[in-house]
Every structure is written in structure tokens, then in C-alpha cells.
Amino acid sequence: MSDTYYSEFDRPAKKRRSSLPMRLVDLLLTLLSAAVSLVLVLTYLVPYVNPGKVWFFPVLGLAAPGIYVAAVVLMLYWIIRWRWLRAGVMLALVVVGLFEVSLFWRPEIRRSYGDPNYGRNSFKVMSYNVRGFYAENGHSSVDSVLMLIDQQDPDIICLQEFNHRLAQRSEAFALLDEKYESAYYGRTDDPDSFGASLTVLSKYRILRSGVVLTPSSSVWVDLLMDEDTVRVFNNHLHSTAINASDNEFITSHRFLLDTARETKIRSIVTRLRENSVLRAAQVDSIAQVKAETTTPIVVCGDFNDTPISYVYRVMADGLQDAFSECGSGYSHTYRGFFNTLRIDYVLCSETLEPLSYETLPVEYSDHHPVVVRLKKRP
Secondary structure (H helix, E strand, O other), X not given: OOHHHHHHHHOOXXXXXXXXXXXXXXXXXXXXXXXXXXXXXXXXXXXXXXXXXXXXXXXXXXHHHHHHHHHHHHHHHHHHOOOHHHHHHHHHHHHHHHHHHOOOEEOOOOOXXXXXXXXXXXXXXXXXXXXXXXXXXXOEOHHHHHHHHHHHOOOEEEEEEEOHHHHHOOHHHHHHHHHOEEEEOOOOOOOOOOOOEEEEEEOOEEEEEEEOOOOOOEEXXXXXXXXXXXXXXXXXXXXXXXXXXHHHHHHOOHHHOOOOHHHHHHHHHHHHHHHHHHHHHHHHHHHHHHHHOOOOEEEEEEOOOOOOOHHHHHHHOOOEEHHHHHOOEEOOOEOOHHHOOOOEEEEEOOOEEEEEEEEOOOOOOOEOOEEEEEEEOO
């Protein structure tokens, strides 16, 4: 057989060229990948930069989960397309973000059956923004909230936006007040008051208490647990000022068709930035008091910020996030904005061990209550 025949097998195979539509798709997705990569890098920097210095960082913190998912999808696309340089860049960014994934989502690795035995050194903590005890229909939700508390039977309760006037009208509240030692802040009898005060209820003896900022922003109590003292911080940081109308404007996709969308979006972003700056100043003050505390601490409350934020990083510095330690699935605590925001937290010192975490799917407020089981380490 001739050499000409065998020479055909020595020639390198011609690289098959993609069709014109696929080349256009690759080009568009390359540009999109570059944009997503840049935004994702900036998102990773959000917790380390005071929001007053970069105006759009608070918005990136809100969109962090969506940006990360977009990067994962683009990475998979480039792997399927065998474009290893672009796939490698996206993979590197996704791997860096893996350290933050547990702040939003944790796989349910093991299931438990029956009631777990936590031991006598454990205690249950509930943190709940009750929105002044006003339900969505405008009626009082105080009896529903108190019934929930009775069912859960927590040892420590941190309530935000507590309305003492409505609570006093409830017979169930009088019974609750006998069961717990209590510390009320910002109490008011003003009938027009929304009830933006903080309350701590405890089955443990309250040794002392104090105000970090204002009675509606941050307070603390020292509790006597056996022979140990544990300090509990209850916080309600400055609101995002995103109201029901803004939430409906975004979640109903009206911004796609509204002719005045630029003005409304600019207003929303401006309020996000301005209030993020106020929360950053608040958390810096709280961090000073927290750093001076020598006892084990539990930090509860509505931070009005996501886990990818300056506020969360400063508040959680040196502490454990109960969700990151023992939560499961995707957790959200705010009933709005597509049910994507976790802005209510229970954090604790390393000397305490988080055993369980759950958010209760009730609709007595615009927040879900967070219930955590903690245990003192030997």
C-alpha cells in the first residue's frame, strides 16, 4: 500500500469551527462573564469597606446570592463549551466565594428523627421583630405572638419594635410577665407610637442591664446561668427605609415598564446608601461595647443588613453565626423582596455551642422569628 495512503493518518485533524450563531453567543457570554466577574470581585469587598465610601456597595450586598449563582452558571457553560481559560477564571472566583456560601445556604447533611436530647446545659433563644404587634391587615397580632412564645417556650426572648401599649391590653401578656424576668426599654404610652422599643425576657435572673445606643437601637442584659454570667445584646439597627410600595415596585417587576422608574430606582438606592452609613456608625459603637465585654455573649436582633455587609462583618467578628453552624437550606428572615433576605441573626461566643437553628413560618409580622438552641461548652 502506498505511502500516500498512510500519510493521511499523520495529518492533524482540522479544528471544527463553531457556527456563526454560536460564536455570537460565546461573544455575548464572554462579555457577560467579564461583567459578572468584576461585580463578584467587588461583592467580595463589600464587608470590608464602610458603605459611606462607595455608594453602590450596599446594593451589591443585597444582590450577592444572585451574582454568585450567575457566576456558577457561566462557569458551567464554559466547561461544557471546553473554553478552559474562561472556565478557569470563573471557577477561581466561585471557589473563593465558597467560604461565604454558608452564610446563605447550608446543605442538610443528616436528618434527625424524634425530639433531640440537648442536655440540661442547653437553652433556647428567640429573636423576633414583631413590627409593633401589627399584622398585615392592620390588626393587633399580640395574642398570636404570645401564643407562639408559649408554644416555643424559649428561655431568652429578644423582641424588636415591641409595643408595650398593645402588650398591656393582652391577658396572655400578664401571664407571660409572671413567667419571665423582663427588661423593657423605650416604653411609651403614646397612642400614636408604633412601638419601636426593645425588650428582653428571660427565665434566668437579670443581674444588670444597659443601653448601648438608644433604647430602640441596642441594649444589653447580664443573665446569671448557674454560676456563669452571659451578656445578651438585643439590637434593632437603622431601617433600610424600603417601604411596602418600594417592595411591590420591585417584586412585581413594575420597574420594567414604569416610565418614572429611573427616579424611583435612584430614590431607593439613595435611601439604601444613606441608611447603610447610619447602620455602619451604629455597629461601630456596638462593637466597642462588645469588645469590652469579658463574659460570654449572645448577640440577637434585626440588623437590617445581609451577611455580605460591613454591618454583619463587624457585628459577627469573633462570634459564631448560629445559621452557619447548624442551619440548613436557604434561610430568609424578612418576608419581602422575593423572600431572599436574612437580616435577623443570633450570634454567640465560641464558649457557646449552637445546636439548632430554625425560622418559624408565621405571618404575624414582616419578619420571621429566629429560634436557636445553644449550649455552654465544658
